[in-house]
Amino acid sequence: MPSLKDLKNRIGSVKNTRKITKAMQMVAAAKLRRAQEAAEAARPYAERMNAVMAGLAASVGSSASAPRLLAGTGSDKVHLLVVMTAERGLCGGFNSSIARLARAHANELLAAGKTVKILTVGKKGREQLKRDLANHFVGHVDLSEVKRVGYANAQTIARDLLGRFEAGEFDVATIFYNRFQSVISQIPTAQQVIPAKFEGGGASALYDYEPSEEAILADLLPRGVATQVFAALLENGASEQGARMSAMDNATRNAGDMINKLTIQYNRSRQAAITKELIEIISGAEAL
Amino acid sequence: MAGSVQFDLVSPERRLASVAASEVQIPGADGDLTAMEGHAPTITTLRPGILKAVSSEGTKSYVVTGGFAEISAGGVSVLAERAVPVEEANAALFDALLSEAREAAAVTEDKDAAEKLIADMMALRAAVGQ
Numbered sequence: 001m002p003s004l005k006d007l008k009n010r011i012g013s014v015k016n017t018r019k020i021t022k023a024m025q026m027v028a029a030a031k032l033r034r035a036q037e038a039a040e041a042a043r044p045y046a047e048r049m050n051a052v053m054a055g056l057a058a059s060v061g062s063s064a065s066a067p068r069l070l071a072g073t074g075s076d077k078v079h080l081l082v083v084m085t086a087e088r089g090l091c092g093g094f095n096s097s098i099a100r101l102a103r104a105h106a107n108e109l110l111a112a113g114k115t116v117k118i119l120t121v122g123k124k125g126r127e128q129l130k131r132d133l134a135n136h137f138v139g140h141v142d143l144s145e146v147k148r149v150g151y152a153n154a155q156t157i158a159r160d161l162l163g164r165f166e167a168g169e170f171d172v173a174t175i176f177y178n179r180f181q182s183v184i185s186q187i188p189t190a191q192q193v194i195p196a197k198f199e200g201g202g203a204s205a206l207y208d209y210e211p212s213e214e215a216i217l218a219d220l221l222p223r224g225v226a227t228q229v230f231a232a233l234l235e236n237g238a239s240e241q242g243a244r245m246s247a248m249d250n251a252t253r254n255a256g257d258m259i260n261k262l263t264i265q266y267n268r269s270r271q272a273a274i275t276k277e278l279i280e281i282i283s284g285a286e287a288l
Numbered sequence: 289m290a291g292s293v294q295f296d297l298v299s300p301e302r303r304l305a306s307v308a309a310s311e312v313q314i315p316g317a318d319g320d321l322t323a324m325e326g327h328a329p330t331i332t333t334l335r336p337g338i339l340k341a342v343s344s345e346g347t348k349s350y351v352v353t354g355g356f357a358e359i360s361a362g363g364v365s366v367l368a369e370r371a372v373p374v375e376e377a378n379a380a381l382f383d384a385l386l387s388e389a390r391e392a393a394a395v396t397e398d399k400d401a402a403e404k405l406i407a408d409m410m411a412l413r414a415a416v417g418q
Contacts, residue, residue, distance in 0.1 A: 209332070223355070
């Protein structure tokens with residue numbers, strides 16, 4: 001049985017914890033709104049880009065002169081996994097769910113006899129994958145100094161990817177991130193970016209192309225990679241804040257429950273002590 | 289007044305403009321072109337330059353680099369990797385653009401294209417008067 005003083009200290013510390021988690025929840029809520037707005041604002045660009053490229057890819061894709069970014073290198077031996085996670089923890093299962101998906105994917109590829117290379121974005125994913133996949137790491141992008149993810153960050157990552165692709169370091173690149181569904185649900189997603197894959201597409205209107213279709217496609221494909229990376233970063237940002245918000249909401253509620261329980265325990269033992277003292281006085285008086 | 293086209297200018301980070309314009313002057317990779325109502329559907333890549341949109345609210349100019357323009361029956365949409373209203377363009381922006389272009393030129397194999405990019409940037413800077 002802890003003493004009254006211990007209980008009191010315990011209640012105090014849980015109260016402090018609750019204050020912190022509450023504050024973190026509110027900060028996350030504010031950041032979430034901003035992240036969602038950013039993701040929203042980026043959508044028209046990504047959608048148009050995708051639509052135009054899908055149309056171009058449909059008409060150019062089959063020809064032998066198709067750019068390597070679209071057609072691939074002709075083999076799929078070396079896979080590069082780009083694992084995007086947060087720089088910070090305390091956001092529920094956010095980082096683990098991406099890491100789990102990436103690990104499953106990597107193990108599957110390894111079992112199939114492929115070579116796996118891993119590029120991590122955000123240090124939490126790196127920490128989680130370090131244990132069993134550290135010898136597959138080829139690089140790391142640190143975004144801890146970045147307050148607000150901008151297109152420039154995505155461009156840097158995309159340039160790194162393209163450089164490695166040009167150098168023949170990998171055949172297929174896949175990015176892993178959490179797609180934002182709602183505050184309580186984020187979906188870990190794997191998306192292949194090189195060679196480029198398009199959903200839908202096909203029937204595009206008849207356009208005049210200036211310069212040629214091939215030249216436009218060759219110009220757009222690298223930009224398309226950057227756009228996809230950017231969209232993934234933004235989705236990830238919104239997901240992170242959403243996950244943190246609900247995790248901190250839970251933590252705040254748990255702290256509240258714990259405070260209630262401890263307070264009852266505290267009151268009970270205080271009452272017990274008083275009763276005991278009374279009994280002692282009364283039985284002392286009776287003995288006289 | 290002549291008919292108008294729906295003009296959208298979007299950068300990866302935000303939508304800069306969405307207005308009904310009577311004409312849009314686009315700095316295409318193969319030369320400038322002006323899109324008005326009834327223009328043939330065209331897709332062209334952009335070179336660094338100044339994009340002008342004339343609407344009932346007056347003429348708005350933007351500094352754009354990289355990307356493409358899509359002219360269709362539905363309107364003109366310009367997707368620029370970087371787009372800044374001319375009034376907001378300053379020396380720091382051009383310095384950043386130029387150093388980026390030079391960096392790219394240092395590593396690329398296609399020296400002609402890189403030098404053209406730098407020349408375009410210089411011309412753009414002169415045009416804005418910075």
